[in-house]
Amino acid sequence: MSATFIDLFSGAGLFSAGMIRAGFKPLLAVELAGDAAASYRRNVSDCIVNASVTDLTKIPRADVIIAGPPCQGFSTLGRRDPTDERNELSLSVLSWVKAAKPQVVVIENVPPFIASTHWQKLKRSLEALNFNVAVWELEAADFGTPQRRKRAFTVASKRAPCVAPRGRGRHVPAGDVLFDPARPLRTDDPMHIWPEPKGIAAERMPLIPLRGDRRDIIASAPELCPPSWFKIGCNATDAWGRMDADEPANTIRCTFQNPSKGRYLHPRQDRVLSLREGARLQDVPDDWVFEGRPYPVARQIGNGVPIKLAAAVARRISAHLT
Known part of the structure; x- marks a missing residue:
């Protein structure tokens, strides 16, 4: 049977599409923006719920949780405001982890997120739940995406720490x-x-x-x-x-x-x-x-994870679970 996943802050579903390419089955996706949720339903799966991740109470068990909480408060392209109320949403993943009991949790964001106090709190909380936490800073162009885009993946595993995937050599021109x-x-x-x-x-x-x-x-x-x-x-x-x-x-x-x-x-x-x-x-x-x-x-x-990068992350998680 295919390993299952839940996608929080799913957007239009690019990260989910990479997971599906790697053989995972989507159980549930949650996205607040109605247009993005409609795009997910049209192109990825009808498992999408148009709601806030803080509103749902019925949470299924899943092998993996992926999440891409808002990055505006952490990004160097924005105000990088530590008081941005959206920053707190990154911590809402924890209640889902406790309910869904996944083996792996993957939280994607901009690299400055890793230097934030919110990330430190998230890391400590995941470790208190007996997860081993690793950080992967990956460049999308190294995985065949025709775009330079650095993203940070916090990968928490109930098993040994999960090792990051290796990129390919040649970059693909636009x-x-x-x-x-x-x-x-x-x-x-x-x-x-x-x-x-x-x-x-x-x-x-x-x-x-x-x-x-x-x-x-x-x-x-x-x-x-x-x-x-x-x-x-x-x-x-x-x-x-x-x-x-x-x-x-x-x-x-x-x-x-x-x-x-x-x-x-x-x-x-x-x-x-x-x-x-x-x-x-x-x-x-x-x-x-x-x-x-x-x-x-x-x-x-623009908010999505490049699908080839998402698929590379997903294949590494799949290998880790087998």
């Missing part, structure tokens, strides 16, 4: 999935959409060469630049950056359809990435269609 001749992007794909550049954005984009960024706009058309750009100087060089198709993409954030938020301009066209292109950079199959308006869909994509 162009391999953006321009795959075996998978041409379809014009009728409801996910292959992007905000059409207008006004000053449409004037700026043609001025940015391959691997270029806002510094090229400053040099060639300073009249198109706000005063803040000149004050910032050489900082935030990925803003208004054009993606290099010959390298893994930068981290796909929730705001990847906003050129001011990173290196998200298409390598060959004067536009940002489409939702489908962002999904491909997260290893999402083209038969997935996310539910919701464009920004909530981009958020679902």
